[in-house]
Amino acid sequence: MTGSYPATRLRRPRATAWSRALYRETVLTPADLIWPLFVTEGKGVEEPVGSLPGVSRWSLDGIAARAKEAVTLGIPCLALFPNTPVSLRSDQGDEALNPDNLMCRAVKAIRDACGNDIGILTDVALDPYTSHGQDGLLDLEGYVVNDDTVAVLVDQALNQAQAGADIIAPSDMMDGRVKAIRMALEMAGHPNVQIMSYAAKYASAFYGPFRDAVGSGGLLKGDKKSYQMDPANAEEALREVALDLAEGADGVMIKPGLPYLDIVRRVKERFEVPVFAYQVSGEYAMLEAAAAAGAGERDALVLETLMAFKRAGCAGVLTYHAPLAARLLDG
Ligand code: PBG
Numbered sequence: 001m002t003g004s005y006p007a008t009r010l011r012r013p014r015a016t017a018w019s020r021a022l023y024r025e026t027v028l029t030p031a032d033l034i035w036p037l038f039v040t041e042g043k044g045v046e047e048p049v050g051s052l053p054g055v056s057r058w059s060l061d062g063i064a065a066r067a068k069e070a071v072t073l074g075i076p077c078l079a080l081f082p083n084t085p086v087s088l089r090s091d092q093g094d095e096a097l098n099p100d101n102l103m104c105r106a107v108k109a110i111r112d113a114c115g116n117d118i119g120i121l122t123d124v125a126l127d128p129y130t131s132h133g134q135d136g137l138l139d140l141e142g143y144v145v146n147d148d149t150v151a152v153l154v155d156q157a158l159n160q161a162q163a164g165a166d167i168i169a170p171s172d173m174m175d176g177r178v179k180a181i182r183m184a185l186e187m188a189g190h191p192n193v194q195i196m197s198y199a200a201k202y203a204s205a206f207y208g209p210f211r212d213a214v215g216s217g218g219l220l221k222g223d224k225k226s227y228q229m230d231p232a233n234a235e236e237a238l239r240e241v242a243l244d245l246a247e248g249a250d251g252v253m254i255k256p257g258l259p260y261l262d263i264v265r266r267v268k269e270r271f272e273v274p275v276f277a278y279q280v281s282g283e284y285a286m287l288e289a290a291a292a293a294g295a296g297e298r299d300a301l302v303l304e305t306l307m308a309f310k311r312a313g314c315a316g317v318l319t320y321h322a323p324l325a326a327r328l329l330d331g
Helices: 017-023 060-073 102-114 147-163 177-187 205-214 235-247 258-271 281-292 298-312 322-330
Strands: 033-039 046-048 056-058 077-082 119-124 167-170 194-201 251-255 275-279 316-319
Touching: 033 060, 033 102, 033 322, 056 060, 060 077, 060 102, 060 322, 077 102, 077 205, 102 119, 102 147, 119 147, 147 167, 147 177, 167 177, 177 194, 177 235, 194 235, 194 258, 205 281, 235 251, 235 258, 251 258, 258 275, 258 298, 275 298, 281 298, 298 316, 298 322, 316 322
Parallel strands: 033 056, 033 077, 033 316, 077 119, 119 167, 167 194, 194 251, 251 275, 275 316
Antiparallel strands: 046 056
């Protein structure tokens, strides 16, 4: 209920810092952040990703060091993405099922370095492993087939769980994969391995730098519109979320982030479940470009956008700015 001026002056509580702190409706802490990391082969390797200034691919030793840094910063979870050597990419993406692949070795390196002090989220989809850069298996016309892909994704998820992943995050947008993965995890003795589904993932122009980072960009022909969602659709996102929850998702993710905060809000209000958002590579690159061009101040831009995710209803945010934000929030 709002009265009228001058009895009501909304500026009154804004006058001092202590009062603004007292009246603040939303809090952002390092515990709200999930830090995506790119993994590469080698030892002592740090490869800067050209289209993501400030982000690098790290070899396993570097990944372990980043994990320790995350623990120190209070970041509760890492998300891993491998840059699979080109020689190991194939039509069917078989390397995804190799128990000794880069992803599995990264999971183990983090566990060795940090024990259970940090959560490890692993992405389930075939694009870092296929020679064509699509997330699934192709038929003769080049269409990404659903059910055969799901069967492979189940094996990929089990492979990651076996390596020690805490959260399986299917980003492939196949129908029915959450249920298939949940059942397989239960049967294989992984009842506490979580599923965070990329429930509403849009066919977006904001993924470009990520595809550079995992090395699938140059390989990809065409687009992903036959499985990722049409940016024009919101009701469909609610149906995607409803299905993934019914199939056993512990949390649901909306992706990309800022352009889709309306979806975050509607999902939160409708389902009252943990909602996460991915502030994706193109969003990170835009903020960095704005800061570099002097169009805004980096630290303030980063914290404002992350607060917006919390205000919209997110339980947490995947962001490449996680270490910067955690440092700013600490200081
Ligand atoms: C792959 C995947 C993508 C991202 C996360 N997992 C790219 C895509 O679907 O092409 C994008 C993340 C980002 O842009 O930061 N399934």
